[in-house]
Amino acid sequence: ERFVEFIDVEKSYDGRTFAVTRLNMHVAKGEFLTLLGPSGSGKTTTLNMLAGFERPTHGSITLNGQPVDRLPPYERNIGMVFQNYALFPHMTVEENVAFPLSVRKFSKTETTQRVHKALDMIQLRKFGDRRPGQLSGGQQQRVALARALVFEPSLVLMDEPLGALDKKLREHMQLEIKQLHSMLGVTIVYVTHDQSEALTMSDRVAVFNNGGIAQIGTPDSLYTQP
């Protein structure tokens, strides 16, 4: 049930001020949890600590009962998608999607099968030989999604993944991410400052303010609270 757990987590970058304070929250297996809040409220810091990029100043974060910062990066089994897709520009779409498998030492046969399956999932199989620069913004973001999902991570972290897209494409990608979430049953922690995006996509929303959670609950419960 408590697949991810934050217990009394605090983070200070400068030893004086706190980017995150007294953070207690859990994420259930298969859940889609969104961290919603204004710029500077501590969302990215929270995600980076969960990814193991930053260490909490106090408190603990566990993944499947194990402290995240004690697991070697590739054993954390976490997929990530960020706003500026960060696809490798000199690699083809297939090579980009295959990359997480190569660093995890999957066999050639298994790699090919998984890459093709992932490209089918995002309907870009026929663009496998293209480079990112030859794709539209939405297509590039779909490749980033495929790359994050190809090794079947148990947890996927997304930080403003649709921030660079226009409104129409953003709404389309919201549906696509929701469909992938229910199809794969993967646990997602998603960061956005867009309230409608948070309410449309999530099972639960954690509303961040000043480094802490001001409210947490289902989209319905957040609306009916006074």
Ligand code: ADP
């Ligand atoms: P959000 O994702 O909600 O915009 P952040 O977690 O990025 O919030 O930032 C929370 C606070 O921590 C801000 O005051 C920000 O300036 C500070 N902060 C974030 N990252 C760093 C860093 N690497 N070094 C120093 N301060 C940082």
Ligand code: ADP
């Ligand atoms: P969708 O999943 O909605 O098809 P796309 O990212 O494929 O999203 O396309 C979004 C928009 O970008 C569409 O209007 C499409 O016509 C346009 N588009 C698609 N491919 C390219 C490309 N290589 N260069 C420029 N625009 C493109």
